[in-house]
Amino acid sequence: NAGVTQTPKFRVLKTGQSMTLLCAQDMNHEYMYWYRQDPGMGLRLIHYSVGEGTTAKGEVPDGYNVSRLKKQNFLLGLESAAPSQTSVYFCASSDYNNQPQHFGDGTRLSIL
Amino acid sequence: AQSVTQPDIHITVSEGASLELRCNYSYGATPYLFWYVQSPGQGLQLLLKYFSGDTLVQGIKGFEAEFKRSQSSFNLRKPSVHWSDAAEYFCAVVLTGGFKTIFGAGTRLFVKA
Numbered sequence: 395n396a397g398v399t400q401t402p403k404f405r406v407l408k409t410g411q412s413m414t415l416l417c418a419q420d421m422n423h424e425y426m427y428w429y430r431q432d433p434g435m436g437l438r439l440i441h442y443s444v445g446e447g448t449t450a451k452g453e454v455p456d457g458y459n460v461s462r463l464k465k466q467n468f469l470l471g472l473e474s475a476a477p478s479q480t481s482v483y484f485c486a487s488s489d490y491n492n493q494p495q496h497f498g499d500g501t502r503l504s505i506l
Numbered sequence: 507a508q509s510v511t512q513p514d515i516h517i518t519v520s521e522g523a524s525l526e527l528r529c530n531y532s533y534g535a536t537p538y539l540f541w542y543v544q545s546p547g548q549g550l551q552l553l554l555k556y557f558s559g560d561t562l563v564q565g566i567k568g569f570e571a572e573f574k575r576s577q578s579s580f581n582l583r584k585p586s587v588h589w590s591d592a593a594e595y596f597c598a599v600v601l602t603g604g605f606k607t608i609f610g611a612g613t614r615l616f617v618k619a
Contacts, residue, residue: 398549427607434515436596436609437550444605452606484549491605492538492557497549 396420400485400498407475407505415470415501417485425488426468427452427495428460430481437484443468444491475505508533510599512610519587520618527582527613529597537599539580540607541571544594553595556580567591592617 398419407413417426424445429437439452441460449460457479459471468487472479482502486495511530519525531537538557542550554565561573571582580597597610 425605434611436510436611438609439606442605450605486549492600492602494540494552494555495550495607497551499547499549 398485398487398496398498400501402501403499404502405504407503409475409477409505411475412471412473413475415483417468417470417498419466419487419496421487421489421496422465423487423489423496425491426462427486428458428468428470429484429486430454431484432481440470477505479503480505508608510597510608510610512597512613514613515611516614516616518616518618521589522586525584525587525615527595527615529580529582529610531578531580531599533599533601535602536575537601539573540598541565541569541582542596542598544596550596553582587617589617589619591615
């Protein structure tokens with residue numbers, strides 16, 4: 395029972411490089427979310443999706459783009475990585491907005 | 507501004523002692539309330555949730571939480587802590603009709619033998 399799977403688990407980038415983080419869920423959830431976690435700041439919402447083909451901005455969307463072409467996948471892109479984007483990124487999904495979220499194990503991203 | 511506050515950045519308790527982690531929120535209406543736990547290197551796992559009804563809710567791993575409307579609080583408790591409870595704990599709220607979950611900054615629990 396995989397739940398929410400994030401790839402990759404670790405990545406080091408140089409400033410200005412681009413990359414895509416992949417999130418896949420096998421629970422047929424409508425809602426999917428991308429968060430970043432920084433020390434002392436809890437989780438901050440980057441973007442979210444309320445269904446296939448939809449995306450919306452969260453609390454800290456600048457510098458990130460997302461796509462939800464398939465219901466089970468939610469991609470997070472960094473077009474031009476900056477050191478301020480060094481963080482741990484978590485994907486989550488839920489079957490409705492007020493239901494508990496199921497989290498992946500995170501992607502630790504370092505930007506040099 | 508709407509917010510979720512966990513006043514304690516970290517707490518240390520002895521194994522077998524009781525535990526209470528505090529959470530306060532600042533919203534006009536009663537939101538949906540959650541507690542999650544995060545072990546090192548892992549994502550968050552739901553401990554318990556409150557939507558309505560009985561203000562004392564039971565969760566997994568022996569945890570419980572009590573919603574107090576008058577204090578805008580949703581404190582997490584456990585009568586006897588085990589070493590395996592060492593982790594970071596997050597309180598979270600979702601506004602009724604809202605799409606976003608707001609997380610507190612977290613409380614890291616250390617358990618000493």
